[in-house]
């Protein structure tokens with residue numbers, strides 16, 4: 001013992017004598033001195049002047065901390081052991097739809113007033129759900145007829161809703177069907193295997209559901225509950241995904257949801273619509289999968305939607321996705337970030353049933369053959385290119401500085417460049433071995449003739465659908481949809497504003513307040529209006545020049561007059577004539593706005609831009625207004641929205 005004491009005293013630098021303080025007092029002080037330089041000196045000062053033994057205090061703190069660490073470690077080991085032997089777990093990645101279903105359910109069920117750790121986000125309801133455009137601070141503008149129109153203020157609307165809460169990152173406990181569950185919400189770095197499997201990014205958020213017991217059945221029941229709850233909520237929306245090519249990996253990023261577009265708001269000849277739907281329905285039958293696999297046919301379906309811009313190719317794709325409850329994966333090959341490899345990754349990581357919408361497919365490198373070789377003509381072209389290579393290089397340097405990215409991409413594709421997406425890369429991706437079964441591919445193009453035949457051969461494209469100009473039946477339907485009483489399409493305010501000669505239009509909100517006589521009169525007014533709209537729709541359809549105007553153009557025209565059906569009919573002829581003439585000349589901008597206003601000396605439409613009085617059809621004078629690339633011509637007589645609605649009745653007579 002003596003020897004040990006001497007050794008410690010010598011090595012730990014204490015100058016106490018062997019007969020001084022005991023070992024238990026001395027050792028900590030010496031040890032602490034080596035950890036905390038100067039501790040010995042401070043300790044002696046405290047001991048001399050205050051009579052406090054600092055080393056004892058510090059030792060106690062150290063022992064306590066060590067004890068706590070040991071307990072924590074023991075608890076971790078205990079839970080690890082429990083977790084490994086007596087619990088069931090299910091992990092869900094954030095790029096899966098299930099993640100949102102679970103988060104929605106959890107937010108509704110465990111975010112109570114007792115929850116202590118939450119993540120708050122601003123909640124925005126869709127203005128669609130606003131009962132009234134008028135808020136406490138509503139300002140209004142006066143329209144041409146002197147009537148006050150309340151301004152819908154989005155900030156005021158948002159302010160009506162409290163934030164929404166979700167469980168914060170970390171662990172939360174809750175009960176479901178009499179059983180305890182834990183949810184761990186965390187961000188983690190994905191492994192290569194997971195990345196390959198789910199096509200996810202390097203960092204991703206996960207939730208892990210855990211319950212006691214060795215079977216996952218209770219968790220599956222919970223997931224079923226989450227799914228069925230949110231399925232009802234999500235029936236009205238279509239989830240849309242876009243590709244992300246960050247971190248050297250390409251994956252589908254969920255871009256949110258879009259309201260499901262009703263199919264009857266797509267104006268396409270009925271036979272074409274029915275034929276397409278039957279084909280899709282046939283393919284999506286559960287029995288079809290067996291049929292395809294038994295015959296060794298890849299279970300995929302391809303469609304080519306072609307036609308003028310603004311004829312509804314994209315809109316129909318969204319409507320179909322909503323109708324069949326499929327997600328829409330949108331891909332634009334004009335994106336310069338895409339390569340053959342990223343395209344392959346994206347097709348390999350598609351969900352098992354979905355619609356892939358590839359827009360403007362003609363922008364891809366169409367000059368390459370499927371096998372990557374060049375045709376005779378192309379080889380000749382390449383030779384010429386090589387001859388001019390030196391010169392081009394210099395030019396390209398200059399162009400690089402001035403051109404924007406998409407111009408560069410188009411030029412590269414026009415030359416059949418090997419970067420970006422090549423035709424052979426595209427063909428491999430869409431029907432290579434890695435491509436997902438069960439997917440529906442919709443390719444859209446304005447220039448079908450520019451496509452390589454390999455791209456549209458049967459098997460890759462199983463059905464071609466032409467989207468043409470607006471036909472009369474479709475124009476009629478568009479008019480009815482635009483001015484009809486469907487409360488899905490028109491808000492209560494709008495319906496009320498669309499009164500007929502002073503008679504109130506019935507809405508759900510107003511029915512309670514009316515006496516039986518008033519109600520009958522109002523219902524009659526509503527029926528009258530519906531009948532009037534039908535008659536006006538016939539007139540409108542008769543005036544539509546077939547084979548000349550796209551649905552987008554007519555939709556734009558009607559939207560400008562969405563409260564004035566009679567005005568739409570009055571102005572259609574002149575507008576259509578002008579629009580067709582402008583298109584024939586290849587004009588996009590019809591009038592130089594300022595110049596036109598100066599010439600006309602008229603400032604009625606300050607907000608809309610150019611105006612110029614010209615002679616239109618039927619010997620009437622018209623004012624031309626350029627709005628968002630679509631010309632509109634207002635009738636010469638002074639019009640106001642409310643009077644024009646009354647015009648519905650006139651038109652019906």
Ligand SMILES: Nc1ncnc2c1ncn2[C@@H]1O[C@H](COP(=O)(O)OP(=O)(O)OP(=O)(O)O)[C@@H](O)[C@H]1O
Pocket residue numbers: 265266267268307308309310311312313314315316359444445446467550551552553555
């Ligand atoms: N056939 C149609 N039925 C209903 N709406 C249509 C139709 N065609 C165009 N529209 C309307 O016009 C707008 C543009 O339509 P959409 O994007 O679907 O056209 P597109 O043919 O895909 O055009 P692009 O070739 O330029 O991509 C949308 O607001 C849509 O509502």
